Amino acid sequence: MRRDTFLKSLAALAAAGALPLSAQAAAAIKMMLPANPGGGWDTTGRALGKALQDAGVASSVTYDNKGGAAGAIGLAQFVNGSKGDPNAMMVMGAVMLGGIITGKPPVNLSQATPLARLTSEYNVFVLPANSPYKNMAEVVAQLKKDPGSIKWGGGSRGSTEHIAAAMIAREVGVDPAKINYVAFRGGGEAISAILGGNVTVGGSGFSEFAEYISTGKMKPIGVTSAQRLKGAASSIPTLKEQGINVEIGNWRGVYGAPGISKAQRDELVAQIEKATKSKAWAEALQKNDWTPAWLSGDAFGKFVDDEFASLRATMAKSGMI
Structure with a gap:
């Protein structure tokens, strides 16, 4: 393949989001915050966005607040609107699991890609x-x-x-x-x-x-x-x-879009981990009294599955379902 043809192909792939973040310039991240401004998910997502920029991973971060139904409204928009996008992220947490159990939203969290647990409290x-x-x-x-x-x-x-x-x-x-x-x-x-x-x-x-x-x-x-x-x-x-x-x-984590490849997922995890080692993230942990609780990829996905089972049992025992 001629060098100019190869470079054009490489640029086209990057523009389409088919390359992992490390193979592109710092990415423009789209962050779904499935809650109204001012709450824990909003604070966590904006702190993560700042850390991604501080770590040189993101050139910019666009935030989209979609509150309601324990995060189900934002989850549905994220699942339906970001398929295959390696630059899309969604902050979520234990609250969303309980809402899914009680509300039965039209989409499943399992359709999105588990990236990392960030904090616990x-x-x-x-x-x-x-x-x-x-x-x-x-x-x-x-x-x-x-x-x-x-x-x-x-x-x-x-x-x-x-x-x-x-x-x-x-x-x-x-x-x-x-x-x-x-x-x-x-x-x-x-x-x-x-x-x-x-x-x-x-x-x-x-x-x-x-x-x-x-x-x-x-x-x-x-x-x-x-x-x-x-x-x-x-x-x-x-x-x-x-x-x-x-x-x-309680805990908070971040998911990636449905349909991204394992390589893209692993690269996102690596970039988020890099962000959690930044000065901006350290300052956010201290300011908000958050406890770091890093868990990533398949291990995070299994943790979420186990949390679903545990919360369902607790809610049943308490007469909530």
Whole structure:
């Protein structure tokens, strides 16, 4: 093949996205964020995008927020609109799995390509600053008297905070079907509702509440981990030490488009791993109190499958499905 013909062919392949990122110039990444602005997925996706640019992997990152239905709306758009695109990514997490179990969306997560788990954390339950309740014990006492009077607020139905609220009810002898759970389209909406006193108890990952806890705008009353968290969250008691046998974790990861090749997937994983070693990502971890939880490729895919089974069993036990 003549050299000029080869170069033209190479350029055509790169333009079509058929070459892995390392064989092209820094790519223009399209990042699906299946949540409204201001929540955990949004924060994670934008931090990852900045890290990809900081690591020299991405020339630019375009973000597309599509919130609702525990991420199912964004998932459907991603699966249907990005097939074969090696420069498309979607941030997701445990919340999406619960939403898929309860909502049965028209597309499957398995149609997309698992790339990497990025972070893990636990949920924290908080009260508005002006709440008449002081701790989880007082909330539980009122829950037992009148389940509907305690308005729980958090992510979509099937989210880990929704599951945790149902588990708390079950553990204290209240029918989980009677809890008054308000599902918001994203973390930003939930935070606004908590700050405005429109819910009794709010739940989400600690990183989403950290700023408001530190400034006294929210009162933390329990964390869903087995042991107390470290750092800024170390003063928050676990549910278990308050006599409520509930433990459930949260995590966030990233998927690639359906139909990309194994070579393209492996290259994306390598580039994301490079981004997680950047200064920008280190700063994001520190700022948001995220715990690194790297797991990639097939191992991440198996983890997600196992999480589906575990969450389904937990939700069935709590009367949610």
